[in-house]
């Protein structure tokens with residue numbers, strides 16, 4: 001880690017935290033109610049560590065295998081890190097996921113929920129889970145359909161896994177605001193407190209509309225004017 005890498009990582013993170021705080025205040029929210037998750041998929045340990053040194057503690061990965069390769073050594077050195085799984089998870093990876101992650105943002109079907117609950121009981125380790133919602137009703141996308149959401153939330157609440165809230169990735173293209181607002185409305189309706197929404201291009205809008213966790217990759221790792 002060179003001084004330049006450390007300084008640039010700290011500056012990028014500080015700029016994003018300032019933008020989050022400004023968006024929160026404009027919506028009369030407390031900035032400390034928003035967790036900035038640095039999405040580190042495809043980034044190397046050498047790129048990640050300067051952000052940890054700058055104070056970043058929440059990181060998100062999309063693949064179990066990549067996480068196993070990158071994070072155990074960092075976890076040993078920085079025991080207070082929190083790891084989030086944001087990608088599609090196969091049920092046969094539930095044991096590994098329970099072992100690796102503190103929070104899982106992509107729970108969207110009963111077979112996966114059951115596999116995670118069973119793995120958690122066996123390991124006596126209980127990650128909290130977000131229910132991923134297919135908010136734009138897109139055929140290709142992960143996430144539970146809107147019609148199935150109420151029953152699925154009840155099913156999550158019947159497991160020993162804590163419901164962290166709802167998560168969504170809005171469709172590419174249209175303004176994301178209406179989708180963020182819809183996810184917030186669904187969370188209120190179902191008494192779910194957490195809202196995992198907003199990425200590099202739209203996290204300010206997400207915070208204004210109630211996000212409690214933003215998932216920021218590119219803007220955390222790349223200089224906007226590079």
Ligand SMILES: *Cc1c(COP(=O)(O)O)cnc(C)c1O
Pocket residue numbers: 039041062086087169198199200201215216217218219
């Ligand atoms: C990659 C990814 C992100 C981060 O995207 P950026 O545009 O790089 O900030 C956020 N959420 C999910 C689910 C992702 O897969």
